[in-house]
Structures are given as structure tokens and as C-alpha cells.
Amino acid sequence: MHELPKISVILSAYNAENFIEKSIKSVLNQTFKNFEFLIIDDCSTDSTLFIIEKYEKLDNRIQLIKKDKNNGFIGYVENLNIMISKAKGKYIAKFDADDIWFENKLEKQFVDIENDESIFLLSANAYEIDENDNRIGKVIRPHNIEESNRMILQENPFCHPSILFKNEGYLYRPKMFYTEEYDLYLRLFSDNKKMIHRKEFLFNYRILSTSLSRNNKAVIQALFKQKAISFYYERVQNKIDNYDSFNPEDYLNIFDLNYDSSIEDLKLAMKLAFISNLKADFIKLVEKSKKQYSIKLFLNFWVISKTFNLSYKIYSKK
Structure with missing residues (x-):
């Protein structure tokens, strides 16, 4: 048999x-x-x-x-x-x-x-x-x-x-x-x-x-999720993605005030925190951006941090 x-x-x-x-x-x-x-x-x-x-x-x-x-x-x-x-x-x-x-x-x-x-x-x-x-x-x-x-x-x-x-x-x-x-x-x-x-x-x-x-790492998890999706589109377009050059520490340390984060990573993290209604995380990221860069580069996010509850309420109704 x-x-x-x-x-x-x-x-x-x-x-x-x-x-x-x-x-x-x-x-x-x-x-x-x-x-x-x-x-x-x-x-x-x-x-x-x-x-x-x-x-x-x-x-x-x-x-x-x-x-x-x-x-x-x-x-x-x-x-x-x-x-x-x-x-x-x-x-x-x-x-x-x-x-x-x-x-x-x-x-x-x-x-x-x-x-x-x-x-x-x-x-x-x-x-x-x-x-x-x-x-x-x-x-x-x-x-x-x-x-x-x-x-x-x-x-x-x-x-x-x-x-x-x-x-x-x-x-x-x-x-x-x-x-x-x-x-x-x-x-x-x-x-x-x-x-x-x-x-x-x-x-x-x-x-x-x-x-x-993992729930207390919701923003970090969301960053990696977005990276997985972006890698997909890279492969579709170029047959290969940039995984080898990707440094996960950039996401793992996004809340660390002493870790230098890029403007792009900070903006993406703040966007994901806002979408997920994570006010405390959002404000932490705004404070970090103020410490590392000019507030002018993050002006919209700074304004949202002052009116977070109202801003999210308006966003969630769209």
C-alpha cells in the first residue's frame, strides 16, 4: 500500500x-x-x-x-x-x-x-x-x-x-x-x-x-505591519524588497527619547497612533519630535495633540 x-x-x-x-x-x-x-x-x-x-x-x-x-x-x-x-x-x-x-x-x-x-x-x-x-x-x-x-x-x-x-x-x-x-x-x-x-x-x-x-506595543506593531505591506509593493515593482537594509531598531525604539528617529518614521508613528486613538502614545511621539526636530516640521501633529479628543471624534465620523 x-x-x-x-x-x-x-x-x-x-x-x-x-x-x-x-x-x-x-x-x-x-x-x-x-x-x-x-x-x-x-x-x-x-x-x-x-x-x-x-x-x-x-x-x-x-x-x-x-x-x-x-x-x-x-x-x-x-x-x-x-x-x-x-x-x-x-x-x-x-x-x-x-x-x-x-x-x-x-x-x-x-x-x-x-x-x-x-x-x-x-x-x-x-x-x-x-x-x-x-x-x-x-x-x-x-x-x-x-x-x-x-x-x-x-x-x-x-x-x-x-x-x-x-x-x-x-x-x-x-x-x-x-x-x-x-x-x-x-x-x-x-x-x-x-x-x-x-x-x-x-x-x-x-x-x-x-x-x-503585544497590545502595549500597538504603534510599534502597526509600524512593522506597514513595513511588511511596503515590502510587498517593492517586490511587485522591483522583484526584490529592501529587507536586508531595514533596521528594526528604528521602530522598536520609536518612543525612546534618546534614540534618533527619522522625520518620516515619527510622522508615520504619530499617524498610526492617531488612527488607533492612542492619545498617550501620540503625545509621547509629539514630545520626541519637538526634542529632536523643529516643531515647524510637525506643526499639524502638535495642533492635534492640543485637541486630540475633538480631532479624533471628527476623524472617526468620516
Whole structure:
């Protein structure tokens, strides 16, 4: 009997002792059996590594990789790329350490992508769950490909923990802080890869208080998002983008009064803060612009800072 193509499941784990056992079980209990399960423990300080090692002994599909040093976000992206580079499967399935797959998740996506060779990447809807596995909401994306293609140049149209895609050497880019998956989708989109979001609910997506840790970096995340979009347009026009010369520190330090920011970056950051109704961030950026440059260069923003609430109210009604 001909063996089915293999799927490589990849998981980067750090201090996930409360949920990782359920997560691992949800992968091992899949109705689709022909997969390898690559797990990187990113220097966990709790019992995460012990739990992974326990299941590694029980199931030879698990391949554990132990990191020597935790390097934060850049290390996380590095982990994903290490596992993709080691993956032997025809397809890659991204997984998170606190989510729970439905038992037919891989089977449904495998059948879907095998039956249509034009599909490069698949995504699916999810139920949101809390720390106690209670359903608290839904993650729903457009399942019409035309709508997804329109949406992708403004927002992320896919659900990252659910994706399954062809193993053709695409890696995440470590300088794209907080937008690593969106940048990947846009690179695939500029390469004319077909990406589909199916309307089935195939997993439980856990929402934790720590899941919101990026929200206090909303302006910085928005800057990286805009950069990912601008890179897309560069590739469409020039076949290549300026990623190699991009310095992420310019965005990461946009609020640092002692870090020299360009006029263009400050104006973009202020615009994004205003659009998002982030008054405190907007005022911080205005103060920085006053310190580093002439107020004349930012006069419109300075005026808005004095009438922020009214200005946003007028803007939001447009």
C-alpha cells in the first residue's frame, strides 16, 4: 500500500506547563497519523521540558530540540526556521503550545490540499477558549479567496496557529517583529501562491492574559505591519524588497527619547497612533519630535495633540 505524504508539525514551546500536555495529546491523537512532530523547548524554566520528554519517550514521531539560550522574539522566529529547515514532510503544520487541535484537523487539511495542487497554504477558523477550556468566542476569517486577496493588503486574513503549507523552503524573517506571519503571507502573495481560508472550525485557540502582551506595543506593531505591506509593493515593482537594509531598531525604539528617529518614521508613528486613538502614545511621539526636530516640521501633529479628543471624534465620523 502506498504511504501517504508526511506532514511536519512544528511547535516552539516556552514555559507552557499549564497547557502543553493537552496540546501535545491533541496532535498525537490526530486521525491522520503520518506526521513528524518537531518541538523546540526554548529554555523553559518550568516543567515544560519534562512534559515534552515524557511524551518523546512514548511516541517516536516526536523530535525534541533543546535550545541553549532564549533570545526572545528573534529566538522564536529562529526556532520556527530551525524546525522548517529540519522538516522532512511534504507539508508544514504550525502549532502553538496552548492550543488544541480537533482530532480531524490534519486529515481535513491534508485531503483539501492534496486534492487541489494549486493550493499552497490552508488556514481554518477557531473557537476561542480561556484558561479553563471554556469557549469565549470565535476566530473567523473570510473563506472567499477574492475577499482574502483584497483583505491581505490591509489586514491579516489567515489564522496562524491553523496553517498548513507546502514545504518549499519559505522561512520567517526575524526582523519583522510582531508581524512575522503577516510578512510571510505577503511574500507568498507576491509570489502568486494560492492561499485559502476554509470556514471549518478545526481547533481551539487559547486566549490568555499573556496573549495580550503585544497590545502595549500597538504603534510599534502597526509600524512593522506597514513595513511588511511596503515590502510587498517593492517586490511587485522591483522583484526584490529592501529587507536586508531595514533596521528594526528604528521602530522598536520609536518612543525612546534618546534614540534618533527619522522625520518620516515619527510622522508615520504619530499617524498610526492617531488612527488607533492612542492619545498617550501620540503625545509621547509629539514630545520626541519637538526634542529632536523643529516643531515647524510637525506643526499639524502638535495642533492635534492640543485637541486630540475633538480631532479624533471628527476623524472617526468620516
